[in-house]
């Protein structure tokens with residue numbers, strides 16, 4: 082990740098003046114609670130040491146100008162210009178639409194945002210299931226919030242960023258990623274109830290317990306825009322409707338079997354089984370973490386993975402390999418994380434097992450003809466903030 086100084090210099094090269102400030106927002110890894118956020122359920126993400134920095138300065142006209150350190154053309158910035166009153170959902174594509182979407186969504190929320198220059202610099206891997214889009218949205222949202230003196234809570238800001246993604250970019254995601262990017266705390270996982278938006282910071286004291294987390298990026302690109310994400314969401318809505326509840330969150334896990342028997346379509350039934358059982362897994366993991374039984378979290382993570390593979394059908398051969406090989410070589414547990422169909426897995430393991438597990442996964446990828454996985458040991462970091 083660039084230092085704030087380097088990002089600031091990038092802004093200067095793009096726009097010929099210094100920024101007014103620099104804001105940073107992290108990507109996230111979800112420990113457990115996958116595809117529960119659009120079912121009004123529970124999630125348990127933590128913020129990553131990967132982040133997006135937005136350097137921003139206001140303008141006194143109605144122009145939005147955006148540049149990115151990751152999008153240099155022939156070593157030069159290509160600056161995207163858009164007029165504030167011309168911003169319309171689904172009129173731009175690619176990374177810049179997440180930035181323009183936030184400006185649009187703030188204005189739609191009645192906030193008085195004027196012209197602005199924005200320079201983006203990020204080390205959140207793109208398409209890796211680690212919320213590069215939420216990091217981008219939240220760095221810009223917080224920057225505009227502070228510069229324009231807005232009075233929104235972090236959760237309201239998360240909603241604005243989600244609206245940018247849902248309506249401006251056009252991807253029907255839930256509220257987990259933006260909330261994680263804005264509200265996570267170092268050393269903790271964020272237990273979020275996506276219905277009430279209440280949060281609890283759950284201590285993740287891994288190191289004293291001799292444990293750690295790995296994030297394994299398969300390098301297989303997922304595209305959330307893919308119809309699969311929207312299809313799964315529709316299946317869940319269909320299940321909730323058939324069961325006569327507002328959302329699958331409303332089905333108590335102990336009554337799951339009786340309810341599932343009422344769903345006619347076998348595929349929709351399996352989708353619902355994943356969501357309802359995943360709700361219990363989140364609560365189980367929170368309970369284990371809060372009672373200091375950290376290693377016991379592992380098998381729950383793995384059970385979550387098999388449910389995603391078999392019932393929700395969003396895994397892929399690379400992700401299954403990580404879980405299978407990590408556990409076989411000594412990890413406490415592992416699972417895919419994020420939107421699926423590629424992206425990353427998270428592995429819980431003893432510090433002493435890091436080398437063996439890393440080597441076993443790399444070897445299995447080579448033997449099975451997959452690309453080289455990117456394996457990073459991570460700690461839980463703070464959510465978004467102003468850094469300069």
Ligand code: GLA
Pocket residue numbers: 114115116117118119254255256257258419420421
């Ligand atoms: C993506 C979405 C989230 C969530 C996850 C799956 O990351 O952005 O809202 O639905 O997939 O848990």
